[in-house]
Amino acid sequence: MIYDPAPLAIFIFLGFVFGTVGLSFYLGRKAKSSEGYFAAHGQIPWAVNGVAFAGDYLSAASFLGICGMIAAYGYDGFLYSIGFLAGWIVALFVIAEPMKRLGKFTFADALDAKFNSRGIKGAAGISTLVVSIFYLIPQMVGAGSLIQPLLGLPHWVGVVMVGVVVIMIVVTAGMVSTTWVQFLKGSLLVVFSTVLVVMLLQKGLTTDTSSFETIGPLSEQQLKQNTIEGRQVIPPTGGWLSTTGKEQEFIRFVPRDGRAGYDIFHIDDDPDSDGKLLRQAQSVTGSGASKLIDGAPNGRENGERELQPIGHLSKLPGGETSTGPLGPISFFTTIGDSEVILWGNTTITNPEGPKTTVYYQKPTVGKRVLRPGEHPKFAGIRGESFGAKLNFLSLMLALFCGTASLPHILIRYYTVKDGSAARKSTIVGIATIGFFYVLTLYLGLGAMTSGALDLTDTNMSAPLLANSIRPWLFAVISAIAFTTVLGTVSGLILASSGAVAHDLLSGVMGIKLSGEAQVKVAKLAAIIVGGIAIILGVLFKELNVGYLVGWAFSVAASANLPALVMLLFWKKTTKEGIIASVLVGMVSSLGWILLSADTYKSVYGLDPNEAIAPFSQPGIITIPLAFITLIVISLYYGKKQDANASKASA
Amino acid sequence: MNTSDSPSPQRRFNTRLGLFLFLVYLTLYTGFVLINAFAADKMETIVLAGLNLAIVYGFGLIVFALVLALIYGLMCRRDPTEDVATEAADAAQGDSK
Incomplete structure (x- = not known):
């Protein structure tokens, strides 16, 4: 799709960004000591910290990724919402208070509280860095996706902008300003998402049968003619020919009115007769500047074509065309009784020239988008393959265990004064985050039926839904989404810089730094990590934001x-056990991901069938593996120490 | 560092309460995940107000997380050792938020 940057959107957006950075400068003047920089002196009120949890947690993955997944395939994206929230139960009931009691600045502090070991500080510091960088990638990718429609700038510019602004925020201020920015952003995100859902329900659902053409029903005989309903068929060549054993899927027509390219249709069965229907499709050939849309250059000038926005209902219950305002329950029941147009895609390989991806309409009974298993990555739960089911269990386990092991969430426990405040702020966090996740199902399904979606970028679904309701809402929602990314990224960079300065440099290498020098080193580390994040964000721009976050959760859950x-x-835990567990969990989950089918396909561009890992999500293997490692090593060294102790006393 | 010190009875109560509520939620979450993985068709059953099991159970898990969190928040006992530490810190900072 081609986006028109609106002046209002740019104005609101820049207002947000300058406001955030300004606030950060203002608050940053106070934070000179290391207590202030890393932990805001432990003086943040619990209610503010609770909403800031939501700000930290509701990242690009939640807002852009989940809504986009629901908009494209229905309920499946909501499984992430459920898993992401369930993880907070682990955080509240198991981790929150001890974390606050044991540590000072970083996650490594808490792990190391009992042993004072360089090895633990090193292992935990490295795992913090790895998880943070993994989690940073989807945030940066999301930022790039947002900038494109909003300001009309290329993807990489968005990534660089986020990187630079965040480095400025982190370097100027530290935890105090990060917390207040997160608080502001968390509140705005929830408030405006609610506004959006209310407006969506007010508007109700409508059918759209005019955006895309349907021809037929036609008989097999009519399909073989050179002209169909007065339109001239382009004889299939190359990849467009039907291959053996497979019926021809698409028909291309010479366009009418002398337009460039071709009109492409998908051949579909007519549910009401024996005949075939031709439903209009869209195709993308190649990429970059030489990209062709339906065989013509991408653009709006004469002789050019652009992708049309998608996402609509083809039938409402009772043959209606518009429902009027709907309630929060009737919204779901109405969609359940409607027919939704989802879009599938298939690749046509031409002997010469680049591949063509054809996107085609898939009329789907509404009930199917309200149940799990429609997304290709989740379809396995409806199949017979045990591996696919295991993959699903593995993902849900990683989401459950991951939240309580994310370094940027864990450090937030040090900004409040005691265990009781840590508990209260987690409860506020759960309330805010849970409420938002309920909204994601409305936002996603609303986007699915909004008629405004971009075929090639599901990450933009929520902002485009806002655009279809009111343009100013689009500007506000995009600006909030962008500050969402800013906030999460600054939290992550802060966690990594703390790991470098506090855990690795002073803890492991034994370099004694004064509080102020530690802050300086941390700021330098923030610039370097920010730079790495920018580069990775540009490299990984093709990957789905929500899916990438699933991986970060797996690594965090396995390592930490x-x-x-x-x-x-467990009283018998030894320092050797902890070091081994962190390293084994981190290396095994990371290795598994790098050897999985999804990485083969989307990162290396290799045949996914050659992948070594049997399924994509490592958690179900690597989390127990890290537990077992810790137990075995602890028992081994525990015995050895006992033996030494008895020898010494003998 | 006081993990090796024996924790106060209040703290022990809080830890047990936390673990109990955790197990309750874990059971419900596991049930949801297992139905999805091994009996995905069951998720289409209409159970309440015309809504299917997937939506009711899913929303239920979110609402129930908050309910359990509130129960935990209300039932937790104050840790006296922590109070002493907090008061000392407040006195030092001259600030009690």
Whole structure:
């Protein structure tokens, strides 16, 4: 799709960004000591910290990724919402208070509280860095996606902008300003998402049968003619020919009115007769500047074509065309009884020239988008393959265990004064985040039926839904989404810079730094990590934001959670056990992801069938593995120490 | 560092309460995940007000998380050792928010 940057949107957007950075400068003047920089002196009120949790947590993945997934395939994206929220139960009931009691600045502090070991500080510091960088990638990718429609700038510009602004925020201020920015952003996100859902329900649902053409029903005989309903068929060549054993899927017509390119239609069965229907499709050939849309250059000039926005209902219950205002329950029941147009895609390989991706309409009974299993990555739960079911269980396990092991969430426990405040702020966080996740199902399904979606970028679904309701809402929602990214990224960069300055430099290498020098080193580290994040964000721009976050959760859950839980609940845990568990969890989950089918396909561009890992989500194997490692190593070294102790006393 | 010190009875109560509520939620979450993985068709059953099991159970898990969190918040006992520490910190900072 081609986006028109609106002056109002740019104005509101820049207002937000300058407001955020200004606030950050103002608050940053106070934070000179290391207590202030890393932990805001432990003086943040719990209610503010609770909403700031929501600000930290509701990242680009929640707002852009989940809504986009629901808009494209229905209920499946909501499984992420459920898993992301369930993780907070682990955080509240198991981790929150001990975390606050044990640590000072970083996650490594808490792990190391009992042992004072360089090894633990090193392992935990490195795992913080790895998880943060993994989590940073989707945020940066999301930022790039947002900038495109809003300001009409290329993807990489968005990534660089976020990087630079965030580095400025983190370097000028630290935890105090990050917390207040998160608080502001968390509140705005929830308030405006609510406004959006209310307006969506007020508007109700409508059918659209005119945006895309349908021809037929036609008989098999009519399909073989050179002209169909007065339109001239382009004889299929190359990849467009039907291959053996497979019926021809598409028909291309010479366009009418002398337009460039071709009109492409998908051949579909007519549910009401024996004949075939031709439903209009859209195609993209190649990429970059030489990209062709339906065989013509991408653009709006004469002789050019652009992708049309998608997402509509083809039938409402009772043959209506518009429902009028709907309630929060009737919204779902109405969609359930309607027919939704989802879009599938298939690739046509031409002997010469680049591949063509054809996007085609898939009329779908509304009930199917309200149940799990429609997304290709979740379709396995409806199949017979045990591996696919295991993959699903693995993802849900990682989401459940991941939240309580994310470094940028864990450090937020140090900004309040005591265990009781940590508890209260987590409860406020759960309320805010839970409410938002309920909204995601409305936002996603609303976007699915908004007629405004971009075929090639599902991440933009929520902002485009806002655009279809009111343009000013689009500007506000996009600006909030952008500050969402800013906030999460600054939290992550702060966590990584703390790991470098506090854990690795002073903890492991034993370099004694004064509080102020530590802050300086942390700021330098923030610039470097920010730079790395910018580069990765540009490299990974094709990947789905929500899916990438699933991976970050797997690594966090495998590396951090087993050590944290065992330290709290098993007396025989030794420092060797903790170090081994963190390293084994991190390396095994990371290795698994790098060798999985999804990475083969989307990162290396290799055949996914050659992948070594049997399924994509590592959690179900690597989390237990880290637990077992900790137990075995602890028992081994525990015995050795006992033996040494008895020898010494003998 | 006081993990090795024996924790106060209040703190022990809080830890047990937390673990109990955690297990309650874990059971419900596991049930949801297992139905999805091994009996996905069941999720289409209409159970309440015309809504299917997927939506009712899913929303239910979110609402129930908040309910359990509130129960925990209301039932937790104050840790006296922590109060002492907090008051000392407040006195030092001259600030009690």
